[in-house]
Amino acid sequence: MTRLRLALPPLENLTSDAELEFAQLDRKGRVSQTGISTLAQLGQQAKSQAVECFLHPMDTVLTRIELPPLSPARIDAAVACAAQALILGRSEQMHVAHSARHADGQVYLSWLPQVGLDRLGQLLGQHRLKLSGLYPAPYRLAVPPAGQVNACVVAGQLVLRFSREHGAVEPLVEARLEALAATGATVLWPTEHPRWDGATPGWGLHGGLGKHAAQAAGWGRALGCCALAVGVWVAGLNLYAAREVAQGQQLKQQMSQRVKRAFPELPVILNPLQQARQQLAIRQGGGPAQASHDFAYLVQQTAIALPFMAGSVQQLTFSQRQLQVQMTAEATPAADSAVHAALSQAGLSANRNERIWTLSALAEPTSAEGDSSVENDDE
Incomplete structure (x- = not known):
């Protein structure tokens, strides 16, 4: 499978038309083409090809810490704690990636602002370039033989690769080269060793995309x-x-x-519990039959004239030959003029005070005796 490798400019300067170095690798991992292009041009040529990107040295942070033998979950926690101490800024805004723990206890780690990583992913996706790997700048260089170091200078930064996992970016070029010479290490430059065919490590920053x-x-x-x-x-x-x-x-x-x-004498049932209590009170109190007759007459005529009251009565009170009907709060309101007209036809007069209607007969029903008073409330 062929691979396309990109050497990114600083992410803050990366656009669709920003120039960058690229290399095309064949199926055997050998460099078949190199050049300078843009994401827009490469997107047209690559046709949805997967790409490996290498950060600019100015965007690269690569270091290592030593850890005791730990489980993978504990290594993740230890790296997160170490990164918080090393990151200048808010660590929650960074994406941190790290290698596995090596036999010598070394764990290599790097981090990148999440906003820069997201922007890179958007630009690549815009040009149909699928990111398969994102690595710090040193991993672009080939892995050197033991005792040697691959090196190049990019934008005034010394890029070094010591092994498959070990790399570094040094701002003090001359001082670092002198320190390497003092150790006896042989430094290999691009003219002596390729800059594009480096083996990638087993980890990278692309996991945060x-x-x-x-x-x-x-x-x-x-x-x-x-x-x-x-x-x-x-x-x-x-x-x-x-x-x-x-x-x-x-x-x-x-x-x-x-x-x-x-109580078969009741002509109509508006409020069953209230009417039953009133009938029991009349029977137990031994009130005259006229009161019962007046009560039944008013209830019957009211029910005939105002059928909307059925099922909406909260309380009935019969006193002084007048019937008070208290409606529930949920009762459907009716126009006073329509109610008065209907009651007048039924031979009743009515007054309303908010939800309480007071009704009396215009022409008294035939009876022999006076009135009685019965009153009770819902419990």
Whole structure:
């Protein structure tokens, strides 16, 4: 499989038309073409080809720490703690990557601002270039033989590669070269060794690409599950409420039937519990029949003239040959003029004070005796 390698400019200067070095590797990993191009041009030529990118030395942070034998999870935690101490700035805004622990206890790590990584991914995706690897600048150089060091100078920075995992970027070129010469290491320059066919390490910074998008997708799925749970809960609540309403209506109908059987003299049942209590009070108090007759007459005429009151009465009070009807808060309002007209045709007069109607007969029903008073409230 052929590979395309890019030597990136500083990420803050990277655009679709920014010039950069590239190399095309054949299936055997040998360099078949090198040159300078742009992401826009390479995207047209590469046709969705995977690319390996190497950071500019100014963007490269590469170091190592020594750790005792630990599990992978504990190594991740130890690297995160070490990175927090080394990063100048807010560590949560950085993507940190590291190698596995080597036999000598060394763990190599690097970090990059997440915003720069996201921007790189957007630019590559815009030109149909799929990022397969993102590495610090030293890994672009070939792995040198033991005891030797591959080196090159880029933008005034000395780029060194000591082994497959070990690399460095040094700003003090001459001082570092003198220190290497003092150790007896042989420094190989690009004219002596290729700059593009370096073996990549087993880790890189590309794992952070799309990290925020994945987190956002994870939150999106969580919010979707929450919305679904709320929808199911609301549907269940509505179903429960509808069942309770149906049971309440059924109970009210049963109560009306029982009151009608117990007190057949009642012409109509508006509020079964209230009317049953009033009839019991009349019977137990031994009140005259006229009061019962007047009460029944008013209830009957009111129910005929105002059928909308059925099922909406909270309290009935009969006193001084007048019937007070207190409606529930949920009762459907009706125009006073229409109510007065209907009651007048039924031979009744009425006054309304908010939800309380006071009704009396215009022409008294035939009776022999005076009135009585019965009053009670809902519990």
